[in-house]
Amino acid sequence: MTLEEIIQPANKVYGKTPLLTDTPMHYCPGCSHGVVHKLIAEVIEELGIQEITIGIAPVGCAVFAYNYIDIDWQEAAHGRAPALATAVNRLLPDKCVFTYQGDGDLAAIGTAETIHACNRGENIAIFFINNGIYGMTGGQMAPTTIEGMVTSTSPAGRDVHLAGFPLKISNVLTLLDGTCYVTRQAVHTPATVVRAKKAIKKAFENTLAKKGTSVVEIVSTCNSGWKMTPHQANQWMAEHMFKEYPLGDLKDR
């Protein structure tokens, strides 16, 4: 069998979605952002909503998300993505709007915007990357940093009596009547990637069906910030992060 014979549409088992641009990603090798970007791009393609989807990028490592997914984007100020998404949703009710935010963005500086957008039940999807650290600024403690975790602003490990407790913001969001779907996923194994993609798809479907706010938290690694190899980071996440942030659906109505 020649190569030409093998390269046939019938034999194709995987392809890169055209929604993912050819711009080389700036993310560190091992970072979860790349996988999540790919899943979002694939879902937008599969749902056929590229022309009506508007993404709101955060401040943080994903600030350049707009370079990688071929849709219209707005780049928000730190934490304010849900406010921008609110306006887009209200002014363009037939479009599909999502925010992509990290833990510092969503659960620290943008807590008010997050809670109130969810509480109003804005028809938006929120993709929340929780790696327990501020990646872009060089590895400082985040609201979601787990107890004892060493960061550049908690060099002796997070002391909960000094810095408070890891903020389980997704659990808080389940209490709000405006959220229709809150789930916590990961992308460190093929099986979790498949489940995460299903969750992302469901969030977009809810948005299209105007069901309210969907929140997909992805417990993620930041191997650079955590000072680990990608493999070590995945192991550490499974061992320590999932205890604090167990995976699975928190709310589905």
Place this chain on the structure above:
Amino acid sequence: MEEIKLMKGNEAVAEAAIRCGCDGYFGYPITPQSEVLETLMALEPWKKTGMVVLQAESETASINMVYGGAACGKRVMTSSSSPGISLMQEGISYIAGAELPCVVVNVTRGGPGLGTIQPSQSDYFQTVKGGGHGDYKLITLAPASVQEMADFTCLAFDIAFKYRNPVMVLSDGLIGQMMEKVQLPDYKPRMTEDEIRALYPWATLGKKGRPDRNIITSLALVSEEMEKVNDRLQKKYREVEANEVRYETYQCDDADYLMVAFGSTARICQKSVELLRREGIKAGLFRPITLYPYPSKELFHYADQVKGMLSVEMNAGQMVEDVRLSVNGKVPVAFYGRYGGMIPTPEEIVNALKDKLMR
């Protein structure tokens, strides 16, 4: 048909916004401007024109909703009063950086801090000298009547879209709260999505029909790129300065003494001019309508003619710096102001002019 109504300045802003095709208002209650949001909620424009009105959770959220709406090419606005406007500075800087059009109305109250709910003009510096971070300019219109609250709300949208720049209507608690006769503009339809796509090809309405995605951002990490962004902004500001200067003169032609005042203080100064003229003193009033761009050349024109200028403000002396820059030492410039919510009387201003310029 034009309608004439008796209403508050704040109500006029709301009425005018609906009539001039505003797509969305996002705001948060604060005295003395809450009537803007209250009037909009009572008028329910979403039933008539489809305009969105939303009470946000904070001024921070309001201005960022405005950012998101403006990025879609929609005519969006917010209003607040001084402490709330302070909270909006981050968003205003982002909107200026991303080159988006929007309207922000400030019904100024006395500060600093929580200050007072009474009128003031102490946000002049914040408005025209920056307020937020970075080298940006906020085009600023200063209404002096309820009529101008309505007119300038509409004008602000036109200027904002002409230059893709935020425009501030810098009012104060006096104009916001006082009632006057106002002729409201006729209803203008809101723009359709197709019209927005045709007129504002940068709008993020979804990629439909375009080969390239639209990205609204104020970020350019490479210094060479960010310098170019700033070059573009500065070029635009020079255009604004060349085209958008607005001012009004009252009895300036033969004036020996000039009062310079904006907004409600200019209304009070009109009376002072009359009082002085009754005494045989040739006084005039120069009223900047745009505070940025400032009518510097036009004011300088009077420097040859008059013996002195008095900047009258409801603050501790802010615009007076621009008056002095404009006349560049050619003529003495004095200042008279009340602050903390106090409003100067025409007689006080007359005495101040005599005391500071005629002794």
